[in-house]
Amino acid sequence: MKKIAVFASGSGSNFQAIIDAVRKGELEAAISLLVCDKPGAYCIERARTANIPTFVFNPKNYHSKADYEQEILRLLENEKVDFVILAGYMRLIGPTLLKEYQGRIVNIHPSLLPEFPGKDAIGQALAAKAKWSGVTIHYVDEGMDTGPIIAQERIRLEENETRESLQQKIHAIEHKLYPAILQVLLTKGEVISGKKACTY
Template identity: 35%
Template sequence: MTSVSPSLLSPDIPTHSQVSSKPLKLGIMASGSGSNFEAVAEAIQNGQLNAEIQVLIYNNPDAYAAVRADKWNIKAVLINHRDYKHREELDKQIVQTLHQHGVEWVIMAGWMRLVTQVLIDAFPQKIINIHPSLLPSFKGVGAIEQAIEAQVKITGCTVHLVSLEMDSGKILMQAAVPVLPDDTPETLHNRIQIQEHRILPAAIAIAVSNEQ
């Protein structure tokens, strides 16, 4: 596990450009605003991450992530989970789409669906998720609300490899965020998100370097 403060993320954290000369082919999955998707795109643009985003998959027709993808001239594919009776059927379509676009690593950047063995088997140890808590604390939905209700003094965010168990798998990187006395879910979320945008690209680089 790598745990860092924001001030240590650069230049101490290795970038993918330092560990490989071949651009990494990423597929990103998002359900909402897509701010972490955009953070990865910006990291690629500024040279922190030697990668290419092959496709964005989103499951919510109203997801703003699709608008961000259009701005970056990245193909966005809607795979609406409501069109599938079983999670396995949904994941089969996701895998097919990812393979069609030559994806090597999958980044779940605000993907609000549980994955099945279908997706995990298609990309073994190559699926990365970001979660707004210091795992293993506060798994699942409402992690920020859980932290406030528990009256903890510190929470944060975690980037980890995906396993079948929700919000589990090997931790790649974490960043701590203090919980202030007057925090609301919105104010705490905003501060956590700043750190998510910092550590997600670096954690992708770490995961790739560990795999090589």
């Protein structure tokens, strides 16, 4: 069984979906650690409720990204973590972690990448009056939401779509798709997305 660490910065609804999937036996993984860069974020409470160890840090207390990523890396190595799963982690992963976990860091993003990368993808889609949006699961590289795509699921935007209604639709997809894709990825090492097979 693969060991995973989840990185989150906010409420952690995708983190909770992963926790629930593990509990139900739908995701064969052990959650070894939550890493959070926002002291006071609700994802920390979710981890405590589920008895998952946490590492909470304030980046301002470090001289550089390399410094705090080095500390994170030591924790990941101590726990023998196989995969890093980003679930609303609002920082770019730096070279320190990328080097050691190349091809083993996965992210979920609320748009059909390469459209609407970066922050506020939902707001970007609404501002562009897009007809379609959705969810993308991808490997992480040095760019912002530029890594190889593993899987996508799309949804049509209604004419009267609001931020709240689109966010609900996105979350409904994320909370099912992420654990399902992770299950295949962690147990088989291969995900079929359309005509492409993404492997590590």
